[in-house]
Amino acid sequence: MDYKSAARDIGKGNVSPVYVCYGSESYLLREFIGYLTQKLVEPEYREFAVSKYDLTETSLDVVLDDAQTLPFMAPKKLIVAENATFFTGAKESGKVQHQPEKLLEYMKAPPEFSVVAFTVDAEKLDERKKIVKSLKEVTIPFLPMNAESLLQWVNKQAERRSFSFAEGAADQLILYTGGGLQTLAAEIEKLSLYVGPGGTVTGESVDKLVTRSTEQNVFILIDDIVRLRLNRAFAILYDLLKQREEPVKLVLLIARQFRIVLQVKELSKQGLSHQQMASQLGLHPYAVKVAAEQGQKFAPERLEHIMAQLAELDYRMKSGKVDKVLGLEMFLMRLAS
Known part of the structure; x- marks a missing residue:
């Protein structure tokens, strides 16, 4: 089930007794929980009929007991249980031990007046687990968009x-x-x-x-160089230097971006989609898209040569054999040519 389908069903009044929400796109997940709250509980009842639990501190037993208790002054209640790591393959690091089989028992006859939404910040769930297989129909991923x-x-x-x-x-x-x-x-x-x-x-x-981080500025700087927008690229560089960013740090960030470009280029030969590459590299799909576009401008051998140049520049900067700013400027000029 995707979150759009789930939201449409909720809007029509078809609400499941349990939802399992996972993924790294926390903004979408929060929006979904907000929409579920809006549709399920009237504003005047939310103080009494919406409960939140952190499963690193509270046992699943307490959540299920709450779910089976009649709501106070409201026709329905919503229970949000965060950090439900027992759906993943990760070891539970909290001080509380859970018994997921009790959730399976609960699902045999869930009360009509309660909805329980479990959330977990994880890229995937452990599909080998019986609890994950049993709740597959109400499991909703919230992953970065393509x-x-x-x-x-x-x-x-x-x-x-x-x-x-x-x-x-x-x-x-x-x-x-x-x-x-x-x-x-x-x-x-x-x-x-x-x-x-x-x-x-x-x-x-x-x-x-628009506010940009140093990492994002380097990302844009490289994109400008690749597209031969030299004036913009050097304007970004000099802005970073005015902000007292260390040239050695900038070289490391530039090297990281070219490493990503090379990795994306190699993975694309295997027929992987941007989404699959993003998951494998731990990147946002949009960053993979831009890296793939940048990679079209370079042969793999050229990218490897650039990485070697950056390693040499890093050494020369740290050993004092070249002025740091001059060395960075000369590298970017050679890259553009």
Whole structure:
């Protein structure tokens, strides 16, 4: 079950007694729990009819006892049980031991007045476990969106706020934020206030307003170099240096990005999708998409040569054989040529 299908069913009144929500995209997961709360419990009852538990501190027995207790002053109740690691292959590190088989017993005759939503921050569940197999129909993944879905999500958020993006500006926003929905949502809200209802966000607006981390600036710097936008690339470099970023750190971040480009290039030969590569490399699918585009500009041998150049530059910087800023500038000039 995906979260959109689950939300549609909930909207129609078809609510399951239990949901198992997992994945690293916590923003979507929180939105889903918020939607479930909105549809299940009226605002005036939420203080009494919505309970939250941390399963690293509270046993599953307590959660199930609560679920079987009639709600106070409300027709239905919602119980959110976080950190349900017993659905994964990870060892439980909390001080509380759980007995998942009791949840299986509970599911044989769940009360109509309770809904229990289990959440866990994990990329996957342990499908060998009986509890995971038994609740497969009510298991909902919340994983990072692929590039196409992410762009649709950004444009939809803009539409909800009555503004639009100029051509390329939405892609630029995703590139600048790294594709995390929590960060994107905050930046979209900022841009919405800046342009106002009916306004249009341009690339210049994104440049002016969107906050970028050092890692993201390096990511953009390399993209600009690859696309031969040298003025922009060196402007980013000098901004980073003005912020007192250490050139050796920048070299390490540049090397990391080229390593990702090389890895993506090699994995693409195996026929893996961007989503599969992202999972294997521990990256956001959008970062994989950009790395794949960057990789089209370089042969594997060229990428390996660049990695060797960066290793040599790192050594020369640390041993004082080259001025750090000059060495970084010369590397970028050679890269662009």
